[in-house]
Amino acid sequence: MYKILRKKILSPVVTLMDIDAPFVAKKAEAGQFIILRVNDDGERIPLTISDFDREKGTVTIIFQIIGSSTALLNAKEEGEYISDFVGPLGRATETEGRKKVAIVGGGVGTAIALPVAKKFNAQGAEVHSIIGFRKKELVILEDDFKAVSQKTVLMTDDGSAGRHGLVTEALKELIDSGEKYDEVIAIGPLVMMKFVVATTRPYGIKTTVSMNPVMIDGTGMCGGCRITVGGKMKFACVDGPDFDGFLVDFDEAMERNNMYYEFEHHKYEETCNLLNKEVE
Amino acid sequence: MANMDLKKTEMPTQDPLVRARNFDEVSLGYTKEMALIEAERCLNCKNMPCVSGCPVNIHIPEFIQKVKDGDFEAAYQVISRSSSLPAVCGRVCPQESQCEAKCIRGIKGESVGIGRLERFVADWHNEHFSGEIKKTEPNGHKVAVVGSGPAGLACAGDLAKRGYAVTVFEAFHAVGGVLVYGIPEFRLPKNIVEKEVDTLKALGVEIVTNFVIGKTLDISELFEMGFEAVFIGSGAGLPRFMGIEGETLKGVYSANEFLTRNNLMKSYKNNSDTPILHAKKVAVIGGGNVAMDAARTALRLGAEKVYIVYRRSLEELPARREEVEHAMEEGIEFKLLSNPTKILGYKNPNDKRDVRNGFVTGIECIKMELGEADASGRRSPVEIEGSEFVLDVDEVIMAIGTSPNPLITSATSGLETNRRGCIIADENGKTSMDGVFAGGDAVTGAATVILAMGAGKTAAGAIDKYIKNK
Numbered sequence: 001m002y003k004i005l006r007k008k009i010l011s012p013v014v015t016l017m018d019i020d021a022p023f024v025a026k027k028a029e030a031g032q033f034i035i036l037r038v039n040d041d042g043e044r045i046p047l048t049i050s051d052f053d054r055e056k057g058t059v060t061i062i063f064q065i066i067g068s069s070t071a072l073l074n075a076k077e078e079g080e081y082i083s084d085f086v087g088p089l090g091r092a093t094e095t096e097g098r099k100k101v102a103i104v105g106g107g108v109g110t111a112i113a114l115p116v117a118k119k120f121n122a123q124g125a126e127v128h129s130i131i132g133f134r135k136k137e138l139v140i141l142e143d144d145f146k147a148v149s150q151k152t153v154l155m156t157d158d159g160s161a162g163r164h165g166l167v168t169e170a171l172k173e174l175i176d177s178g179e180k181y182d183e184v185i186a187i188g189p190l191v192m193m194k195f196v197v198a199t200t201r202p203y204g205i206k207t208t209v210s211m212n213p214v215m216i217d218g219t220g221m222c223g224g225c226r227i228t229v230g231g232k233m234k235f236a237c238v239d240g241p242d243f244d245g246f247l248v249d250f251d252e253a254m255e256r257n258n259m260y261y262e263f264e265h266h267k268y269e270e271t272c273n274l275l276n277k278e279v280e
Numbered sequence: 281m282a283n284m285d286l287k288k289t290e291m292p293t294q295d296p297l298v299r300a301r302n303f304d305e306v307s308l309g310y311t312k313e314m315a316l317i318e319a320e321r322c323l324n325c326k327n328m329p330c331v332s333g334c335p336v337n338i339h340i341p342e343f344i345q346k347v348k349d350g351d352f353e354a355a356y357q358v359i360s361r362s363s364s365l366p367a368v369c370g371r372v373c374p375q376e377s378q379c380e381a382k383c384i385r386g387i388k389g390e391s392v393g394i395g396r397l398e399r400f401v402a403d404w405h406n407e408h409f410s411g412e413i414k415k416t417e418p419n420g421h422k423v424a425v426v427g428s429g430p431a432g433l434a435c436a437g438d439l440a441k442r443g444y445a446v447t448v449f450e451a452f453h454a455v456g457g458v459l460v461y462g463i464p465e466f467r468l469p470k471n472i473v474e475k476e477v478d479t480l481k482a483l484g485v486e487i488v489t490n491f492v493i494g495k496t497l498d499i500s501e502l503f504e505m506g507f508e509a510v511f512i513g514s515g516a517g518l519p520r521f522m523g524i525e526g527e528t529l530k531g532v533y534s535a536n537e538f539l540t541r542n543n544l545m546k547s548y549k550n551n552s553d554t555p556i557l558h559a560k561k562v563a564v565i566g567g568g569n570v571a572m573d574a575a576r577t578a579l580r581l582g583a584e585k586v587y588i589v590y591r592r593s594l595e596e597l598p599a600r601r602e603e604v605e606h607a608m609e610e611g612i613e614f615k616l617l618s619n620p621t622k623i624l625g626y627k628n629p630n631d632k633r634d635v636r637n638g639f640v641t642g643i644e645c646i647k648m649e650l651g652e653a654d655a656s657g658r659r660s661p662v663e664i665e666g667s668e669f670v671l672d673v674d675e676v677i678m679a680i681g682t683s684p685n686p687l688i689t690s691a692t693s694g695l696e697t698n699r700r701g702c703i704i705a706d707e708n709g710k711t712s713m714d715g716v717f718a719g720g721d722a723v724t725g726a727a728t729v730i731l732a733m734g735a736g737k738t739a740a741g742a743i744d745k746y747i748k749n750k
Contacts, residue, residue, distance in 0.1 A: 023496050037453055041546065043553040044453070069553060084453040086490035216545065216554075219451055219492060220685055221461075221517040222537035228528055233521060238687065252528055255638035259530040263555035 002036075002085040005058055007078045010140040014064050014108050015074050016050070022057030024087045030115035031093030031210065031242055034059065035218045037084040038072045045069045046215050048112040048187075048241070049088060059087075062111030062140075067264050068271040075275055089218040090241045093208070095119050098182040100126040102174065103149070104167050104196050106188025107133060110141050112210060113187040114148075121148035128174060128181070129153070132167035132192070136160035167192065168199045181205055186245060190257065194250035207245035211236045213256060227253050283320035286389030291396050296609035300579050303465045303548055306606060307371075310400040319347040321385060322392045329382035330394060335734030336434070338362040340379055340394055347397060356405035359398060364437030365430065365476045365733065367406060368459060370399025371468050373730045374600050406475050413482040419443035421747050424507040426493045426688065429457020430729045431513030431720025433480060434736030435743075440483040442744055447507070449491040454544060457515055458721075459729070461544040462536070464573050466580065467603075470543075494687035499695070499716060508750070509715045509743045512703060513736055516721035517685040521678055522565070526623030531557055531640035535566070535574045535679035542577050559675030561585045563643050565620055566679035567592070568726075572603040574677045575612050586612045587671060591619040591648050591661040617648040617661065621668060623676055642670050682726050700725060709739030710746075717743055 006018040024034060033048040051060035065074050076082060093116050101120050105113035110131045120127050129149040133139045134157045146152045153170045154162025163170065171184070184207045186196035193209040200207045213236050215225035220238040227234055230247035234240065292308040293299070299306050310318065322344040330340040339358050346355035359366045375381075375395035383391030421444050425432045428450040436446045454460050456473045481487065493499065493514070502510050519534030521527050538556070541547040545554035562578040564571050567590035575586045588607070590597060593616050597604060608614070624642040628634035647667035650659040684701045696704045696712035702725055709717040719735025721727055 023491070027496060041553065043545070084490050086451065086453070086492060087495065089492065089495060216537060216540055217452065217517075219495075219517065219687055221519070222540055223519040223521070223534040224537045226521075226528060233523075233527065252638075256528060256530060258635075259557070260555040261635070267553065267555075 001081040001083065003081050004076055004078055007076075010062065011138045013066075013138065014062060014111070014140055016060060016062045016111075017073075018058040018060050019082070019085055020057060021059045021085050021087075024059050024085065025052045025054050025057045028052040028059055028088040029092030030095070030119045032088035032090050033212075033218070033241060034061065034085055034087030035089065035215075036061075036073075036082055036086075038069060038076065038082050040083050042072070042083060043069045044084075044216055044218075046089075046212065046218055046237075048210065048212065049115065050111045051115055059085075062108065064108035066268075068267040071268065071271045071275060086218070090237055091239075093119070093185070093210075093242050095123060095125070098125050100179075100181055101128070102171060102179070102181045102184045103127060103129045104171055104184060104186040104188070104192075105129070105131045105145075106167055106192040107138070108140075109188030109192070109210075110145070113185065114141055114144055116185055116187070117145060118148045126150050128179065130155065130167045130170045130174075132156070132188070133161070134158070166195070168195045171196065172199050175200070175203055175205070183208060185210075190250055190254045193245060193248075194254075197245040197248070197250070201246060208242050209245040209248060210241045211243055211248070211253065212241060213253060214259065227256075282323060283317060285321065288321075288390045288393040288396070289314050289318040291393070293606075296606075296611075299466065300576075300610040301582075303580055305469050306466050309403055310396055312404075315347055315397060315400040316350070318393050318397055319344050322348075323384060325384055329384065330379040330392075333379040333382035334362075335378065335730050336362045336737050338379075338398075343401065344392070344394075344397060347401060352401055352404040353409060355401045356409070359401060362737075363733065364434045364480065364737075366398055367402035367472045368430070368468060368476055369730055369733070370395055370397075370402050371472070372463060372728075374728060376601060378730070406472070413479060415482075415484045416441055416443040418445060418484075421445065422447070422507045423509045423511065423743055423747075424449065424502045425511045425513065427451075427457055427513040427515055427720075427722075428455045428477075428487060429513055429515050429720065429732065430459060431515075431722075431732035431736040432457065432511065433477070434733035435511045435513060435719070435740045436485045436736075437480050437483060438737050438740035439743060440480065440485045442740070444744075444747075446485045448485060448487045449493050449497075450487060450489045451492040452544065453489050455487050455489065457513075461540040462570065462573070464539065464543055464577050466576065467573065492687065494691040499688070499692045499713070503715065508747050509717065511709070511736070511739050511743060512688060512711075512716065512718040512722055513720045513732065514685055514688055514722045516682040516726045518683045519678065520681045520683060522620060522680060524620060524622050526625055526640070527678070529623055529625040529640045530638050531559065531675045532623060533675070533677045535564070535570045535677055536682065538574055538677050539570070539577065542581070548577075548581055556581065557675060558582050559673070561587075561671075561673040562675040562677065563587045563589050563615075563620075563671055563673045564677045564679055565589050566681070567597040567599055568679060568681070569599045569603055571679035572599045572607050574679050576607055576610060578675065578677065579610055579612065583675075585673075587615050587673070588612055589615045589618050589620060589643070589645060589671075591617065592658070593617055593650060596658055615645065615671070617650070618645045619648050619661065619663070620645050620676075624670070640674050640676055642672050643676055644668055644670050682721075684722050684725065707738070708742035709735060710742060715746065717746075
């Protein structure tokens with residue numbers, strides 16, 4: 001059992017939790033993920049690590065309530081426990097040698113992008129962060145990004161906060177204005193990452209994306225997280241989650257992601273009814 | 281008076297048509313009367329050929345004698361001297377190619393039903409034993425075991441019986457490795473595995489779940505924590521795919537994923553949190569025990585039609601005969617001498633958002649014929665040109681083998697592996713690293729539960745010697 005030491009509501013659909021997991025905290029690096037089960041008989045869900053404190057032995061996760069399991073997780077309170085929490089899994093994001101980077105985060109993906117931005121900042125790289133959300137109510141972590149970035153651009157789809165538009169527009173402007181990035185790191189919805197790659201490709205700027213497909217064990221055993229990268233089959237859990245964005249087959253990944261759509265939708269409704277909350 | 285019947289006493293099973301739709305155990309086990317009758321078929325040979333056929337050398341005639349005497353608990357004690365998981369082995373061991381293959385009774389007629397008797401004895405113990413399990417006096421030494429599958433559990437059990445403080449590290453949230461994620465409920469009920477694990481815990485074995493050695497901790501850190509030796513029984517976890525078109529379509533599973541969803545995550549239950557596709561027509565690729573398990577699981581999930589697609593003939597099929605017969609009885613169709621060439625998927629050219637896009641619609645196969653014998657002595661299958669045919673299916677399960685998981689080996693410099701990624705270990709399980717032992721599928725590549733247990737047991741002996749000679 002793993003204790004929830006802190007719970008903070010970041011937006012109506014996004015929650016932060018600090019979990020007491022000293023062994024995971026000791027080894028965790030930006031870009032890696034954990035797998036948790038809320039209850040016995042629960043589903044195993046992968047979540048990328050948002051932060052960690054090796055001294056306190058805590059690991060921070062930030063998750064969006066998108067389905068049954070995340071709704072159940074969100075129903076847990078500070079001081080309560082979750083059944084399982086294992087990690088750190090996957091490879092850490094490579095940061096070595098980069099002097100200037102652009103971090104592009106979308107939605108809850110910004111929570112995963114933040115530790116990467118922090119790490120670059122800590123090693124002295126110049127960090128430009130572009131974070132995008134659908135609307136003002138959903139904006140999270142803006143100040144955290146400002147604290148570790150030389151430049152932070154906030155974008156919203158409807159213009160209710162920051163600038164009106166997509167992250168790709170801001171990224172293109174920065175590149176066109178003469179900013180020279182060693183690497184662009186994009187973390188967010190698949191469609192966003194696909195278009196970030198489409199934006200950087202003509203400029204030939206190395207672009208890394210963080211993939212978050214369906215998985216069970218997170219150690220290479222099930223192969224459920226397979227994606228096609230450069231025409232080859234890769235397992236996101238052990239070969240990733242970071243991949244060269246120019247080589248990822250996003251269309252296929254998007255198609256695979258909705259494999260259990262019906263089941264998940266139904267289960268979510270059931271859980272929401274159970275938790276007496278309305279379905280969006 | 282010896283029972284000279286040439287045939288084994290039949291073990292009752294669930295009716296094939298009924299069991300094909302439920303997850304309850306297929307074989308029902310002997311009654312006390314059946315066990316007594318079958319035990320009388322053992323001639324108690326002096327040279328005990330059966331024992332040499334058992335990877336953990338159970339004293340078979342001795343335990344069968346106890347069954348004849350009606351002292352089933354004593355029979356259990358004989359088995360448990362050599363085996364840490366009797367109820368498991370009585371169910372999943374390939375006895376026909378091990379102990380029973382050596383049985384004198386098998387020369388003329390059928391061998392003694394050793395496996396069935398072992399199962400009876402273990403189940404009897406689990407049902408009736410209420411005494412306390414005696415812990416061995418601690419010897420003050422600590423050993424770490426990586427992986428709680430059959431190799432790890434056997435090693436841990438043997439070391440605990442010798443007085444070692446053993447900690448088993450398991451990556452999953454549940455204990456048992458392939459016994460819980462791989463082998464289905466209808467062949468090995470999970471409460472049986474739980475009971476065997478409880479026995480090990482009562483012996484003093486500590487089990488830590490949610491711990492991935494190679495990630496959460498490295499081998500070197502285990503030594504820093506005071507463990508004097510490490511046994512690696514991490515299994516052969518990485519699923520193989522064929523490298524053909526369409527393997528990333530929705531509805532294509534590795535057998536590992538399909539079975540894990542079902543066995544470990546219980547996705548067959550109505551209220552399960554873990555989803556699984558319930559297909560109408562399923563093709564399982566491969567001919568091993570895992571392929572049989574996957575095919576029979578698909579049937580139980582409600583499939584109308586399940587095919588096994590195997591590139592050689594029935595004779596070469598590597599699965600246990602009993603499993604193949606069970607599968608056939610349940611109505612699974614064998615497409616032998618056939619090999620997949622590509623998997624077909626749905627694609628609506630006019631609507632990218634069509635929800636059916638990307639789901640499997642069929643599998644194209646080609647007919648094969650057997651050519652010359654290859655290095656392994658098996659005749660290798662050759663494609664018959666122009667013989668392609670399509671099976672209309674909505675799910676494909678790849679059960680064509682696994683390779684060892686590189687998580688530990690890649691994180692541990694100094695641990696040598698062979699070309700196939702298997703950890704190199706000698707006949708006692710000793711690896712290239714001082715104090716590190718290994719066994720089971722991590723060393724051999726995919727094999728059987730009992731071979732893994734044998735390796736775990738042998739390594740326990742070697743670890744004992746290693747620590748005592750330090």
